[in-house]
Amino acid sequence: MNPAVNPAPELNPRSFYRLPWSLTDNGISWLEITDACNLTCEGCYRPHKVNHKTLQQISDDLDVFKRERKSDCMSIAGGDPLMHPQIVEIVKMINDRGWKAILNTNGLAMTRDLLKQLKKAGVAGFTFHIDTTQVRKDSRAKVEGEHNELRMKFAEMVAEEGGMACSFNQTVSWDTLDQVKDTFIWARKHPDIVNTIVYILFRSPRLTGDFDFYANGTKVSMAESYENSK
Template identity: 30%
Template structure:
């Protein structure tokens, strides 16, 4: 597992909050709900601030629920015209074919849907079953793919619920239309900061690592260290998969120094890192090839390549991120990412997304 080469200045992504209003209620949320919508002038200022702070590849549009913003398509265009990748986080309640097409035409590149049980939302029954939530998610994925968007999903990992984790991983890895799975540990952030030292959660990182190793024989590809050198709170997986009539075949990746070099290459050429790669078969094969050069079993790459080139095969890469979230140690220290890869732009500052709304001690800029 290699350390991500980013830092506070070079991490290629920032989060743009366009509203704090939301049309769904989740079991826990790191955001405080409100009713404010930013003007286009405010959004423009945030984009310019973001670009002055970091060498950006992507701006992630968030809320609240960003699809509530009446000028969302104009905001997407503002991002796209800056030459940046526009990535939208949404619960999907208001999403339909027409809205997706309009967002795509405005310059949207990628979309992530957060649809799961433990949500109160108008497009699903109260206390919906997993099957009902999955059906809605499948419909959203289908519409987004038809709009030519790169599609991702997220889940909240509550209280070590391994059954839900297993179900979500199965759904994600068996769906070739999904690129990215974001898993966030369910943390009542408001209660965490209110209780402070009394809440001494140590996180669930090891449980997640053990699960993916046992069920899929895959290991974390990279990590972001925690503040103060106190372990790791953020890990990612890179998983090439071949889909065919016979099922799926995963290629096991073990990161090496060559992978670190490959991450550095875009920065050397363009001056910025890549945040999240979309599906490009050649790029996926190149990454597998580079990784295989440091492998003691390069013949596995040849076999994988042979299978990937078959007419009945479809090659995809999958990315999984697990964020263990903020937690306090027994001595009262707040542990979070050394820098926030999804930091929130507020004025001239970048704030850590999971702590930005709570407490003066945690409102310090990440920079």
């Protein structure tokens, strides 16, 4: 075939949808609206300050997403986004701009009334972060399977309101690797109300060993940086 006669079509990555995902085309964009949280999970990278973004700042963030990316869903994260006093307005804003709003929450601040308000505002679904790296007041589970009762409570609550997806996140470390099956088997028994379960590998910087770390050409102490970031 003569390329002069049949030139290759010009590809615009912003016109791609889903696979292959690229910097400009992500199935899900990630919006952090606050550092505040009502839990302290091992391995959390947030500073836990009460510094909620204003609606204007969030609107500006959304403008950037709209300009630079093509996403189907907007994951609303924090901190815990339910700590933001204007969470209902934020969900509405995202929904009005054409994204599916997904709330990533530990669920502690969730009430039936708030769930109804979020549904009315157009929330598409929830991802509840529940695992044994947390010290929760609503579950005293010592192993992952013991948290399934709490997971079920949220799954049923969302299902009873209807029309919203329900997913769960679980951090997995060496200590809990052999417990993955306990949530997996539980989730498989309830596919009608547990839509997704996500396993996140626990990550933390390696602070010891034969490694030198540099920032802008200067040797730095990784242990010190990690401590200062807490």
